Amino acid sequence: MMSGSRKTSRRPAFAIERVIGANHLRSGKPCQDEVGVCAVADTVAVAVADGHGTSKHADVGARLAVHVTLAALVRFAEDLGERASNLMEVQKYAEHPLRVQIVREWMARVRAKAGDDETPLLDYGSTILAALATPDFLLVGQLGDGDILLVAEDGTVDVPLPADPAAFADETSSLCLPEAEHLFRVRVLPAPSQETLLLLSTDGYSKSYSTEAAFRKIGPDYLDLVRKDGMCGLNLRGFLEQVTARGAGDDIGLALLYWLPLASRSAADSPIIRSDSTPLIESNRTATEKPVETESDESSQGNVAAKSNSRIVRCFRVVLGRVMRTIKIKKS
Numbered sequence: 001m002m003s004g005s006r007k008t009s010r011r012p013a014f015a016i017e018r019v020i021g022a023n024h025l026r027s028g029k030p031c032q033d034e035v036g037v038c039a040v041a042d043t044v045a046v047a048v049a050d051g052h053g054t055s056k057h058a059d060v061g062a063r064l065a066v067h068v069t070l071a072a073l074v075r076f077a078e079d080l081g082e083r084a085s086n087l088m089e090v091q092k093y094a095e096h097p098l099r100v101q102i103v104r105e106w107m108a109r110v111r112a113k114a115g116d117d118e119t120p121l122l123d124y125g126s127t128i129l130a131a132l133a134t135p136d137f138l139l140v141g142q143l144g145d146g147d148i149l150l151v152a153e154d155g156t157v158d159v160p161l162p163a164d165p166a167a168f169a170d171e172t173s174s175l176c177l178p179e180a181e182h183l184f185r186v187r188v189l190p191a192p193s194q195e196t197l198l199l200l201s202t203d204g205y206s207k208s209y210s211t212e213a214a215f216r217k218i219g220p221d222y223l224d225l226v227r228k229d230g231m232c233g234l235n236l237r238g239f240l241e242q243v244t245a246r247g248a249g250d251d252i253g254l255a256l257l258y259w260l261p262l263a264s265r266s267a268a269d270s271p272i273i274r275s276d277s278t279p280l281i282e283s284n285r286t287a288t289e290k291p292v293e294t295e296s297d298e299s300s301q302g303n304v305a306a307k308s309n310s311r312i313v314r315c316f317r318v319v320l321g322r323v324m325r326t327i328k329i330k331k332s
Contacts, residue, residue, distance in 0.1 A: 010135045011042045012198075012257040017236035021204060023249035033202050033253035034062040038070045044133045045073035046255040050146060050202040052125040052174065060113060061124030065175055068105045072098060073132045073139075084136040091188040094139055099184040102128070103143075106175050121176035128175060128184075129200045133257055134191065138198070141186040145172040147206050147215070151197040155220035161185050172203075197223045198257040205240075205254065208247020226258055 020031035032051035037044065049065035051058025076098050083089045110124045111117050127144025140148055140160050145167045150158045166173040166183065173183040199219060209215035225234060240252045 011039070012044055012133050012192075012259045013231045014039070014044055014046060014255070014257050015231050015234055015236060016046065016048075016253075016255045017240060018251065018253040019237060019240040019244060021249050021251040022245045024251060030059050031251050032058040032062055033204065033251040034059070034066045035253045035255055036066040036070050037255065038074055040074055040077075042135050043074070043077045044257060045070050045077070046131050046200060046257060047073070048129045048146065048200045048202055048253045048255050050127045050144070050204070050251070050253065052122075052127075052172075055125040055176075056123040058124070058126065061110065061126040061175070064109045064113065064124065065106055065126045065128045068109055069102050069128055069130050072102045072105065073130060077132060077134055084134060087137055087188050087190065090137050090139065091186070094141070094186040094188055099141065099143075099186055100181045102141075103175060103181040103184060122174075125174045125176040127172060127202070129202075129255075131198060131200060131255070131257060133198075133259075137191055138189045139186065140189070140198075140200075141184060143173055143175060143180060143184040145203040147199070147201050147203070149199040149216060149219045151199070151219040151223050153195040155223060157216045157219040160187055160189060192259040194259075195261055196259045197226065200255045202251065202253040204244060204248055204250030204252040207250060208243045208252075222256065226256075226260075231256070231258060 014037050016035040016037050018031060018033045018035045020029075023029075024031065032053065034049045034051075035047070037046045039045075047066040047069040049062035049069075051060075051062035055061060076093070077084070080090065080093065083093070106126075106128075107121060110121055111119055114124075127146055128142070129146045129148060130139075130141045131148070132139040142148060142161050142164070145164060148159065148161055150160050152158070162185070164173055164183075164185070174180065177183065197219065199222065205218075206212070206215040222234075234256075236254060236256075240254060244250060244252055
């Protein structure tokens with residue numbers, strides 16, 4: 001898929017956004033999608049979660065999913081050390097322990113939030129999509145429905161992960177399932193060597209298009225927009241509000257990562273954040289990097305401390321969850 005030899009920037013630019021679905025606005029429901037990003041030196045982690053419409057605390061479950069995933073990805077990148085250049089080793093460690101840690105830490109955080117080890121995890125059910133970009137590799141992961149598109153310099157669109165075999169009609173895999181750690185798909189790719197755009201979106205985006213082929217056209221469309229206006233010129237909120245109003249009416253969460261040729265990099269293409277409710281972010285709206293912490297849920301499992309030019313993510317204490325009975329998740 002990738003051709004050409006132009007060297008790209010080591011750290012991709014990023015933009016994220018979420019909007020409440022048109023149907024949720026009419027019914028008075030809160031937004032049940034969450035998005036987040038964490039940037040540390042040359043590493044960027046993004047996460048996008050979709051709380052299940054039938055879950056009582058779907059918005060909380062999605063927020064916890066993003067918090068846990070970002071912390072785990074940053075910790076994973078730091079722990080790899082010299083192994084980061086060995087993609088086979090990275091794939092191995094992504095399958096175990098990374099995806100296991102994400103699922104189990106989410107379960108622990110849910111139970112801590114509920115204050116009850118017996119609380120039904122389905123009440124907080126959520127999907128999760130994630131990406132970790134480093135100078136050595138690009139890791140993508142997905143549990144449940146949603147879409148990850150990788151757009152090459154020539155506009156070719158690739159889907160780096162296979163479709164979720166459990167996703168059918170309104171059913172999807174979920175973090176709340178006892179087999180979630182095995183359903184969590186991960187793939188490690190070489191770091192992009194040319195201009196590349198990565199999109200992660202909840203299923204509210206693709207459901208707003210009549211066909212999969214029509215939806216995938218947003219990949220080269222976004223690439224053209226970024227080339228024309230830079231990441232700072234993207235009106236993501238406006239785009240997504242139009243999509244949900246004219247489409248499926250569901251919440252939409254979106255994250256973009258953009259590797260641009262070094263010769264093209266300018267201040268206008270600095271990474272930016274488009275969501276004020278992001279759980280963990282480093283915002284480059286100004287010339288000086290200023291990490292911001294907006295974690296709102298109370299938890300004794302761990303925290304995230306922000307400093308001016310670095311971020312220290314404490315490891316959340318892993319609490320092994322009680323095995324649930326097998327269930328199917330119905331999305332609305």
